[in-house]
Amino acid sequence: MDKLAIGIARGGNIRIYSVVSTKLTEEARVRHDLWPTSAAALGRTMAVNLMMGAMSKNDKEKVSIQINGDGPIKTIMTSSSNSGNVRGYVGEPHVMLSYHDKNKLAVGLAVGSGFLNVTKSMGLKSDFVGTVDLVSGEIAEDFAYYFNVSEQTPSAVSLGVLVETDNHVQAAGGLIIQLLPGATEEDIVATETAFGKLLPISTMINNGATARSIIEDLFEDARVLEERDVQFKCECSRQKMMNGLATLDTKELTEMIMDDEIIETVCHYCQEKYLFTPLDLQRIVDEREA
Structure with missing residues (x-):
């Protein structure tokens, strides 16, 4: 079973979310017949959606993400809650683009320019809706920008999906590090240093990292508060x-x-x-x- 972990560090001034979502991303790939770049785009978005769902303290709150770009993927739609369930799809499942000089999937080119929309449905009369322009289409950079601008929470975001040559998902997951009110300049420097030393998240997971170990290896005093199972599960009937x-x-x-x-x-x-x-x-x- 895939796992999500929540932790704190630096005396409680830093909050950390990590997720290993390899199996659920592979399930999405099979269900939607996704080609590598489409699989990477959807997998990254589902990973960040799961972590955003875990940020909610309300069991009834649902976090939905919509990414619309002018690239060939067109649209990415995902939905999750703090139950650990996520679902999603892309507008065009058959996209394969890569940066040949970097030997990596070109998610940014496949998504293109456009906007990112986050809707938090809390069972109230009105939902929270945050919308920002896409920074790069690579998903992680776009959500770092979203957290900083729309939720006023300085955040570092790493997302990744490793797709093998036979198209199956070998590793997938994500990491969000957030500075909480009261964070000092030293906390900011420590976060930048720790984040800067990280290998790509998909490489870490492929090398055996777990949701728990990703957090515990970031800072000396990092402590995991909670772990939960996560899975691809739809609400349709x-x-x-x-x-x-x-x-x-x-x-x-x-x-x-x-x-x-x-x-x-x-x-x-x-x-x-x-x-x-x-x-x-x-x-x-x-x-x-x-």
């Missing part, structure tokens, strides 16, 4: 799909019934398929007319 069909007008439903064919609906987030018969559609019409 047959009933939710049925509710979606129920939004169609009666004329359209009647025409579908007359066609006498099985209707297939597919969840964008997980590619789960749901089949509905003409009899299922007739029940919707009958309930509407009752």
